Amino acid sequence: MAQITITLPDGSQRLYDEGATTADVAASIGSRLAKAAVAAVVDGDEWDLGRALPDGAHVAIITADTDAGRHVLRHSTSHVLAQAVTQLFPGTKFSIGPAIDDGFYYDFDLPDARTFNEDDLVAIEARMREIMKADQPFVRFEMSPDEALALFADQPYKCDIIQRVTGGAADRGDSSEISGTTISAYRNTPQFVDMCVGPHVASTGRLGHFKLMKVAGAYWRGNEKGPMLQRIYGTAWESKVAVDEHLHRLAEAEKRDHRRLATELDLLSFPTELGGGLAVWHPKGAIVRKLMEDYSRERHANGGYQFVFTPHLANGNLFQTSGHLDWYKDGMYPAMEMDNGTYYMKPMNCPMHCLIFRSRQRSYRELPLRLFELGNVYRYERAGTLHGLMRIRGFTQDDSHIYCTEDQLQDEIASLLDFVISVLKAFGFEDFQFYLSTKDPMKYVGSDEIWDKATEALRLGLDRYGLAYQVKEGDAAFYGPKIDIDVKDAIGRRWQLSTIQCDFNLPDRFNLEYVGADNARHRPIMLHRALFGSIERFFGVLVEHYAGAFPTWMAPLQARVLPVAEAHQPYAESVVARMRSSGFRVDIADANDQLGKRIRAAKLDKIPYVLVVGDDDVASGTLGVNPRGGEVERGVGFEQFTARLQAEVEQQLPTTS
RNA sequence: GCCCAGAUAGCUCAGUCGGUAGAGCAUUUCACUCGUAAUGAAAAGGUCGAGAGUUCGAUUCUCUCUCUGGGCUCCA
Structure with a gap:
């Protein structure tokens, strides 16, 4: 042979x-x-x-224990899901079922517009396990598009994919189903075959460490005008241990959910009486927010920014001039008709900052002019998109608009990147990811030349700073390209926070000018930028990042004093008074309850220091220090402790720019 | 906006095959005065999200709305 x-x-x-x-x-x-x-x-x-x-x-x-291997397991498991559903619900049309992060999904169109319920998921999962037990082979074969159309004649979604791909109109969603002009498919049984590029495991018996997670609606091909399919999500791994670890991670993430912690720690709430997507801040949440804002203001004051304030309402003419009414009217709160015009809640601050720039003649000597505002804006986010603090209808941007000359642009971007990273690090983030978003050819204003110029400036800024970045083609705002910055939180999730956006458009629309050294008028370049993005969202991310255990400098309460018994109450009160006069946030838990119970309550409140004072401490002017996540230390001198606390706060809060 | 699931005490939840509701924690009071993560007892606390319909009677069934959760779409 x-x-x-x-x-x-x-x-x-x-x-x-x-x-x-x-x-x-x-x-x-x-x-x-x-x-x-x-x-x-x-x-x-x-x-x-x-x-x-x-x-x-x-x-x-x-x-199996690699990303590529899990991808194969997940994709294969999605085929088993499709087979189980078509067995249990005859007449079901199935569309696509790719592997995704941590799992897979499959989209179905059930007969008679039926939908899945929780019981169905249990039944489907049981049938899937039977199919795996039967150890059906995944048999690959190839055919021509015409043969495929005949084979999948009763599967309109499959036919749609075949026709689109062979017609040269394939998109990313099709890539797992089909590639090239020869169509491959995998057959498990005489009845069940699914079009697929593969690869798959050799047989269904190789699978089994999976769990169906949830049912959701999903538009066919992501088109909200198109049919709504029923999507089943599942997770699949190489071993039972890996499945359990994944479920454990989900449970841990849920414990950090900022909406849950906001209630548990009494930080803020979303009263239904207010309406969707609107929050009220309780005293404890407000303290943290104020500390964040104070820090932001201090950094901006040191960073060459000038503070401005602008109103929440504006005449519609302003948003007509800015172009936002043309592009984003659906996302704005509806018009308020007044006797002297039509008014809108402001969905952004930039037009008003442009008016400040334009309020008098500007000289090149003033540039770069950096205007900063913690500006409250209101956007009518669609009902289904609201999500705690992460997607909210009324929020505060740490918003700045920088007007500069073309020559200053790259330096400005480089120093902005420096500034952004420095501020984010102060809040405990270490791992950043940068994205450069380029023009959406379907949705933009301004000339190609101007877009190229802006995009190049951002690119050079990133290069000059030596940062690795990914390019997101077509993801820019309508008015200009941008850099977005993601941070990685304590459990590895990524959050998009900061943004730096170039804008060659608004200066045109507002006819902004400065007088140059040549005594001629020139158009400034405008940069939009936000570090937190929105205070609310950033706060939510911080809550999840720290799991509610804020670092001492921003904790709502930095310490709680616990007298062991009533006899120690006067001493405890004097400790509280002295610490408060030094500027610390401290309270007392009276000796009405058992000590253990009060300690437990303070720990559940995630207070950085629990200070227990008893006979010994009264006698020698000391404290029993029980730090969050540390060992109890008895007999610590009062001055010694407050000095340590002060040092901790200062060390956590860099003020250099 | 679309699909699915929800809304019962401050919180987490149970319950009512249609006859106006219960637990734990939290709160208040009393007793206990305790050295590092839950002392005991009692009390108080609810228009059962809002409106309409069916019914002798609706927290329970139906419809509409509001809000929430998981997705989809969207995100200046």
């Missing part, structure tokens, strides 16, 4: 009989590898284990 030569990732070569598969290669390397294998990379493409290899192929085995 003829032999073929296979090259492995380490460069070594092995000989196999002709017709050998990737599974044979894995088995020849080791039995553990063979067991862990789910697919392989053959000459750069992902292949099933069962496909015969060509001579000279480069082969790398994909194991």
Whole structure:
């Protein structure tokens, strides 16, 4: 029998009989590898284990415990989901079922507009386990588009994909289903076959560590004018342990949910009487917010910004001039008709800042002119999009508009990046991701030349700062390209916070000018930027980042004093009074309840320091210090403790710019 | 806006096959005065999200609305 030569990732070569598969290669390397294998990379493409290899192929085995391996498990599990649903609900049309982060989903169109319920999920999951127990093979085959259209004649969504792809109109959503002009599919049973690029595990018995999570509606092809399908989400992993760890992570994330913690820690609430997406801040939340704002103001004062204030309402002419009424009217609160015009709640501050710039003649000597405002804006976010503090209808932007010359632009962007990162680090974020968003060809104003110029300036700013970034094509605002900055929180989730946006448009619309050194009039360049984005959202992210345990400098209460018994009450009160006079936020828990109970309550309130005072402390002027997350220390001198506390606060709060 | 699921005491939830409701924690009071994560007892606390319909009677069934949650779409 003829032999073929296979090259492995380490460069070594092995000989196999002709017709050998990737599974044979894995088995020849080791039995553990063979067991862990789910697919392989053959000459750069992902292949099933069962496909015969060509001579000279480069082969790398994909194991289940890698991202690529889990992707195969998840994608294969989604096929099992589709088979289970089509068995249990005859007549179901199925559309697409890709692997996603942590899992997979599949979209279905059920007969008679039926929808899934919780019980259905249980039944479907049970049927999936039967299919896995049956150990059905995933058999790959290929066909022409015409054959595929015939095979999937009763599956309109599949036909839609085939026609679109063969018609040259494929998009990203189609890529897991189909590629090129030959259509591949995988058959599990005589009845069930699904169009798919693959790869898949060899058989359904290889699967099993999964859980169906939830049902949701999803538009076919993401088009809100199109049909609404029923989507089932699931998670799948290489082992039961990995599934359990994933579920544990979800539970931990839920414990950090800012909406839950806002209630538990009495920070703020969303009274239904107010209307959706509107919050009221309780005293404890307000303290934290005030500290954030104070810090932001201090940094801006040191950073060469000038503070301004603008009203919440404006005549519609202003938003006509800015162009926002043309582009974003649906997102604005409706018009208020007054006897002297039509007024709107402001959805952003920039037009008003432009009016400040334009209020008198400006000289190049004033530039860059940096206007800063904690500006309250109101946007009519669609009902289904509201989400706690993260998506809210009334919020405060830490908003700045910088007017500068073309020559100043790149320096300004570079120093802005510096400023943004420095402020975010002060709030405990260390890991940043940068994005450069470019023009949306369907939605923009201004000339191509001006867009290229702005985009290039942002790009050079990032390059000059030496930052790695990703480009998001077509993701820019209508008025200009932007840099967005994501941070990674304590449990690895990413949040988009800061934004730096170039704008060659508003200066035109507002006819902004400055007098240059040449005594001629020039148009300034405008930058929009926000560090927190919105105070509310940033606060929400901080709550989740710290799980409600704010660092001492911004904690609503920095310490609580607990007299062991009533006899120690006067001493405890003197400790509170002395600490308050030093500017610390402290309260007392009277000796009405047992000490253990009061300690527990203080810990649940996530107060940084619990100070227990008893006989010894009264006698020698000391404190029992019980720090959050640390060991109890008895007999600490009062001055010693307050000095330590002061140092901690100062160290956490850098004020350099 | 669309699909699905919800809304019962301050919080977390149970319950009523249609006859106006209960627990734990929190709160208040009393007793206990305690050295590092839940002392005991009692009291008080609810138009059962809002409106309409069916019914002798609706917190429960139906409809509409408001708000919330999970998705989709959107996010200047």
